[in-house]
Amino acid sequence: MNELTSFLSKFDIDQERLFMRVFPVVQEYVIESIRPTEQQLRKWRNAPDGREEFVIYVASKFTVVPSPRVVRILWNIYNGKKQRSRDKKVIRSYIELHRFAVVCKHCGRGTGKFHVDHIVPLSKGGGDELENLQFLCAQCNLRKSNSYDALKFLI
Numbered sequence: 001m002n003e004l005t006s007f008l009s010k011f012d013i014d015q016e017r018l019f020m021r022v023f024p025v026v027q028e029y030v031i032e033s034i035r036p037t038e039q040q041l042r043k044w045r046n047a048p049d050g051r052e053e054f055v056i057y058v059a060s061k062f063t064v065v066p067s068p069r070v071v072r073i074l075w076n077i078y079n080g081k082k083q084r085s086r087d088k089k090v091i092r093s094y095i096e097l098h099r100f101a102v103v104c105k106h107c108g109r110g111t112g113k114f115h116v117d118h119i120v121p122l123s124k125g126g127g128d129e130l131e132n133l134q135f136l137c138a139q140c141n142l143r144k145s146n147s148y149d150a151l152k153f154l155i
Helices: 002-008 017-034 038-046 050-061 068-078 086-098 138-144
Strands: 116-120 133-137
Touching: 002 017, 002 086, 038 050, 050 068, 086 116, 116 138, 133 138
Parallel strands: none
Antiparallel strands: 116 133
């Protein structure tokens, strides 16, 4: 990492902005590189203990044991399970819980219009869970679009 930082310092570029654009692509590449075959997924979906076998498979691809949340998200990604609509009750609860501390998680802005954003987008297997939500200002949320969050490591 130090070599990369010293290399980038030779150029007149915004390293933070570069990271914000590159890291979601890296996360997506890693997620795809550990993807099981369709045959394995089909077997796990149809087996009574298939989910446990999937957990063992995913754990074999990591150097540290992944959290149950990461395993659940990867299962949804690999099986194409996407939440189609937002659970308005969960989003209202999130807004109610955090209404006095609204700041953009990316740029730190404390005024203006805010969006409730999904750290792992619904279109990529994320869900309406409180730990998957965050406030972003309108600009940061529109810039992020449906990519993985560069500031929150999925895996």
